[in-house]
Amino acid sequence: xxxxxxxxxxxxxxxxxxxxxxxxxxxxxxxxxxxxxxxxxxxxxxxxxxxxxxxxxxxxxxxxxxxxxxxxxxxxxxxxxxxxxxxxxxxxxxxxxxxxxxxxxxxxxxxxxxxxxxxxxxxxxxxxxxxxxxxxxxxxxxxxxxxxxxxxxxxxxxxxxxxxxxxxxxxxxxxxxxxxxxxxxxxxxxxxxxxxxxxxxxxxxxxxxxxxxxxxxxxxxxxxxxxxxxxxxxxxxxxxxxxxxxxxxxxxxxxxxxxxxxxxxxxxxxxxxxxxxxxxxxxxxxxxxxxxxxxxxxxxxxxxxxxxxxx
Amino acid sequence: xxxxxxxxxxxxxxxxxxxxxxxxxxxxxxxxxxxxxxxxxxxxxxxxxxxxxxxxxxxxxxxxxxxxxxxxxxxxxxxxxxxxxxxxxxxxxxxxxxxxxxxxxxxxxxxxxxxxxxxxxxxxxxxxxxxxxxxxxxxxxxxxxxxxxxxxxxxxxxxxxxxxxxxxxxxxxxxxxxxxxxxxxxxxxxxxxxxxxxxxxxxxxxxxxxxxxxxxxxxxxxxxxxxxxxxxxxxxxxxxxxxxxxxxxxxxxxxx
Numbered sequence: 027x028x029x030x031x032x033x034x035x036x037x038x039x040x041x042x043x044x045x046x047x048x049x050x051x052x053x054x055x056x057x058x059x060x061x062x063x064x065x066x067x068x069x070x071x072x073x074x075x076x077x078x079x080x081x082x083x084x085x086x087x088x089x090x091x092x093x094x095x096x097x098x099x100x101x102x103x104x105x106x107x108x109x110x111x112x113x114x115x116x117x118x119x120x121x122x123x124x125x126x127x128x129x130x131x132x133x134x135x136x137x138x139x140x141x142x143x144x145x146x147x148x149x150x151x152x153x154x155x156x157x158x159x160x161x162x163x164x165x166x167x168x169x170x171x172x173x174x175x176x177x178x179x180x181x182x183x184x185x186x187x188x189x190x191x192x193x194x195x196x197x198x199x200x201x202x203x204x205x206x207x208x209x210x211x212x213x214x215x216x217x218x219x220x221x222x223x224x225x226x227x228x229x230x231x232x233x234x235x236x237x238x239x240x241x242x243x244x245x246x247x248x249x250x251x252x253x254x255x256x257x258x259x260x261x262x263x264x265x266x267x268x269x270x271x272x273x274x275x276x277x278x279x280x281x282x283x284x285x286x287x288x289x290x291x292x293x294x295x296x297x298x299x300x301x302x303x304x305x306x307x308x309x310x311x312x313x314x315x316x317x318x319x320x321x322x323x324x325x326x327x328x329x330x331x332x333x334x335x336x337x
Numbered sequence: 338x339x340x341x342x343x344x345x346x347x348x349x350x351x352x353x354x355x356x357x358x359x360x361x362x363x364x365x366x367x368x369x370x371x372x373x374x375x376x377x378x379x380x381x382x383x384x385x386x387x388x389x390x391x392x393x394x395x396x397x398x399x400x401x402x403x404x405x406x407x408x409x410x411x412x413x414x415x416x417x418x419x420x421x422x423x424x425x426x427x428x429x430x431x432x433x434x435x436x437x438x439x440x441x442x443x444x445x446x447x448x449x450x451x452x453x454x455x456x457x458x459x460x461x462x463x464x465x466x467x468x469x470x471x472x473x474x475x476x477x478x479x480x481x482x483x484x485x486x487x488x489x490x491x492x493x494x495x496x497x498x499x500x501x502x503x504x505x506x507x508x509x510x511x512x513x514x515x516x517x518x519x520x521x522x523x524x525x526x527x528x529x530x531x532x533x534x535x536x537x538x539x540x541x542x543x544x545x546x547x548x549x550x551x552x553x554x555x556x557x558x559x560x561x562x563x564x565x566x567x568x569x570x571x572x573x574x575x576x577x578x579x580x581x582x583x584x585x586x587x588x589x590x591x592x593x
Contacts, residue, residue, distance in 0.1 A: 079435050081593045101437050113428015119356045119420075128352045132345075132436045213379040299368065 027184055027216045028055040028078065031088035034240075035073050046072040049240035050087065055218060057183070060210065062231030064321060066333055070240040071220040072112065075188050078218070079109045080241035083103030092184050105133070108182035108215075110195045112189050114169055114198035115176040117163040122172050123148065126179060133180035147175040151205050167198035171205060178209060187211075191226060199223075203230060224321045224333065236325060243328050248321060255327045258296025260303070262289045264312035272307040289299075349438070349446025354453060364454055370464055370560065371409045375401070378528065398471045403481065403554035404527040406459050411487050411522065413458065414451050414493040415514055418500030421447070425592075426506045434593055444497060444589040448582065451493040452486040459485060474560030480567075481557035484574045486569045488550055491577030494585030501588035527550045546573035 035048040040293040048070040055061055063071045076082045078091050080100040089096045092106035116125040123144055130140030148154045151171040156164055164172065170190065177185060190206070191199040207230075210217055221227050225235050228248045236251070244251055257278065262269050270284055273291040276299050281292040293299040296316040304311050325333040357364055383397045424430040434445060459482055467473060496514070503509035522528070524538060525547035531539050542548040553570020561567065 073358050076593070081431065081434055104435055104437040107435070110434070111428050111431050111435075113426075113431060115429060115432035117352075117424055117428055119423075120352070121355075121359065124352075124359075128348060129432075129436070131348050132433075132438055186589040 027057045027059070028053065028089070028091050028218070030078070030089040031087055032056075033074070033089050034085045035070075035077060035082065035194065036085045047240055048077070048084075051233065051237075051240070051242055053242065053245075055216065057216050058214060059233060060217045060231055061219070061233045061235060062227035063218065063237055064178070064222070064224070064227045064325075064333075065220075065237035066325075066331075067222065069166065069237045071237055072188055073240075075186055075218070075220055079107060079186055080104055092100060105180075106182060106184065108177035108180070108185040109174045110177040110185070110190055112192070115173045116160065116169070118162035120161055121158055122161055122164065122290070124155060125161065125172070126175060129179040130175050130255045136160050147178060150209070151175045152201075162256070167194055167201065170194060170198070170202055172207065174202065174209075178213075181213055182215065183213070184216045184218070187217065189220055189222070191221070199226070221265045227319050234321065234322075236328065238325075238329055241266075244324065251318040251324045256323035257292050257294045257327075258319060259317040259323070260291050260293060260300055261315040261317060262291075262295060262303075262311055262313070263287055265307070265310040268307050268310040269303075272310070275306065276303060281314060342442055345439045345442030346446045346448075346449065349433075349442050350450045353447050353450040357454060360378045364457055367413060367454065368458055368461055370375040370412060371405050371458070371552060372465065374408065374461070375405055375466070381423050382529075392435060396470060396472070398466060398469055399559055400555060402462065402466050402471050403558040404525075404551050406462060406481070406485060406558075407488075407525070407554055408522070408527055409458050409462065410455055410489045411518065414489045415457060415496050415518060417447070417493050417498035418510055418514070421497050421500040422507045422510055425500070426507065430499045430592065438591045440587045443592075445582065447497060448490045448585065451489045455486060455489045456482060460526065464482065472559075474558065477557040477560045477562055480562060481554050484550070484553060484557070484570060488574040490547075491574070491579070491581030494578075494581030498581070498585045498588040501592045505593070517569060521545060521547050524548060527551050546577050549573035 030051055030053045033048060034046070037045045037047055039045055051070075051074055063074065065071050069248070073082070077084050077096060078089055080096050080103050082099055091103045094102035094106070096103055116122060126144040126147060127140045129144045131137070135143060140190045144157075146158055151174060153168060153171055153175065156168055156172070161169060161172065176189070177187075187206070191202055194202065209215065219231070232247065234244075234246065234248050234251060235242055244255065245326065246254070262273070266284060266289055268285075269289040270282065273279055273289055274282055276291065276293055278289050278294040278299065281290075283290045300314055300316060304314070322333045325331070353486065379398070379401055382401055421430065433505045462474065463471070499513055500510055503513065524531070524542050524545045526542060527547070531542050531548075549566070550573050553567045553573075556564050556567050
C-alpha cells in the first residue's frame with residue numbers, strides 16, 4: 027500500500043540554516059496494516075505524513091502510495107487516500123452536514139449520492155443530531171468525529187490520521203477509536219497514524235515505527251520492541267547499599283539508579299531476576315516491584331532520551 | 338478549462354455561498370458600513386459641495402452613491418482573505434488540498450462567489466437611495482454592477498493571495514490590507530473630489546485603478562455609457578481581475 031525509498035525533506039529556513047526534517051525514510055506498509063508512527067515533536071512524523079498525502083513535495087527519494095507516485099501522480103493518490111489532519115477538516119462557519127456533502131461532491135458523488143453518504147457517515151459516527159449545527163458549536167469530540175467522517179467520505183482503502191486524539195479526554199479518545207476500528211473492519215482499511223500518546227500506539231497499533239531526528243530508529247510490534255529494547259524494571263526498597271551492589275551483579279543489569287529510598291535496575295527477564303536477587307542478599311529486600319516496560323522505555327533505550335520530555 | 342474543473346469551481350463556490358444563504362443576516366450586517374457612510378458623510382458632502390460644479394449637476398447623491406458602491410466592493414472583497422486565513426488556522430484548507438479538487442478551482446470558486454454578496458449589497462444601496470432623489474438609469478446601472486463584479490473578483494483574488502502569502506504571520510494580513518486600503522481609497526476621489534486637491538494627487542490618481550473605477554461608475558450611474566472614461570474603468574476592472582486571478586491561482590498552488 028505504501029513504499030518509500032530514501033525519502034527526505036529539507037526546509038530552508040534562511041540562507042544559512044536548512045532543517046533536515048526527514049533524512050531518508052524507507053518504509054513498506056502492506057494492505058490492511060495498522061501502523062503507528064511514534065516519536066517526539068519535531069521528529070519528522072507529520073512531515074513524512076504530509077509527503078505521503080501530497081501536501082508537500084519530497085526533497086529527494088520516492089514514495090508510492092496506493093499504487094501511485096506522490097510527485098508524478100499526486101491527483102491519483104489524492105483520489106485514493108483518506109486524510110485526517112491535526113486541525114479540523116470541516117470549516118468552522120459551515121454546518122456539519124453541509125461540509126460532509128461538499129466533500130462527497132468533491133470525490134465525484136452526485137447530489138443525491140452525496141446526501142445519502144452524508145446520512146450514512148453521520149449515523150456511523152454518532153453525529154446525526156449535529157447535522158444542522160455549525161462546526162464551531164460542536165464539542166471537541168464531535169468535531170474530531172466529523173473530521174474522521176470527512177476523511178472516510180469516499181470509503182478510501184488507506185487512511186492517514188495525524189494525531190487523531192490529541193486534545194481529547196480519555197472517554198472521547200476511546201469512543202473515537204471504537205469508531206475508527208469498526209470502520210477499519212468494515213472497509214478493510216489500511217491505517218497509518220502518528221501519535222505522541224504512548225498508550226495509543228501501544229494498544230491500537232499492530233506495528234510501531236519509531237522516528238527520531240527524521241529517521242526510523244525502530245520498526246516492529248510494540249511487544250517485540252519492548253522485549254528486545256527495554257526489558258523489565260525492578261524497584262526495590264530495603265537495605266539500599268546492599269541492594270545496589272546485588273542489583274549491579276545481576277547478569278542483565280543496566281540503568282541502575284539509586285533514589286533517596288529506592289534502588290531501580292533494568293533487567294531482561296524481571297520475573298526470573300527478582301528471586302535471584304532476593305536470594306543473593308537474604309533479608310535486605312523490604313519491598314519489590316516489577317515494572318513492565320512501556321514504549322517510553324523503548325525510546326529511552328534507543329536514544330537515551332525520554333519521549334515524554336519532548337512530547 | 339475542462340468540464341471537470343468547472344464542476345470543481347462550482348463545488349468551491351457553492352461551499353463558500355452556503356453560510357451566506359444559511360444566515361442572510363451576515364449580508365445585512367455587511368450593509369451597515371456603506372449605509373452609515375451614506376447617512377453620516379452624505380449630508381456633509383451635500384453641504385460642502387452644494388453649488389459647486391462637479392460635472393454631474395447639483396445632485397450630490399448622483400456623485401456619491403456610485404462611489405459608495407465601489408467602496409462597498411473595496412471593503413467587502415479586500416477582506417475576504419481573512420476567511421481563508423481562518424481556514425488555514427483550523428485546518429479546513431489543508432483538508433481541501435488533500436482532495437482531488439483542481440488547484441485553481443480553490444481560488445476561482447472563492448473569487449466568483451464574491452459577486453453574489455456584492456450584487457446584493459449594491460441593489461440594496463440603490464433601492465435605499467431612490468427615495469432620496471437618486472436617479473436610476475437601468476442600462477448604465479447594470480453595466481456598472483457588471484464592472485463592479487469583475488473588479489470584485491480581481492480584488493478578492495488578490496486578498497486571497499495576500500492571505501496565502503502571510504499565512505504563517507496572520508496579523509500581517511490586516512497590516513498590509515489597511516496600509517493599501519486608505520491611500521487607494523483617498524486617491525480614487527471616492528469620498529472627496531480630487532479636483533480641489535493638489536496637482537500631485539490628481540497625477541497619482543491616474544495610476545490608481547480604483548480612481549478609474551469610481552469615475553466610470555459615476556458616469557454609468559448617470560446614464561452615460563459611451564465615454565472614454567467608462568472604457569478606462571472597464572480596462573481597470575478587467576486588468577484587476579486578470580492580474581488578481583493569475584496571482585491568486587499561483588498562490589493557491591503553493592498554499593501548503
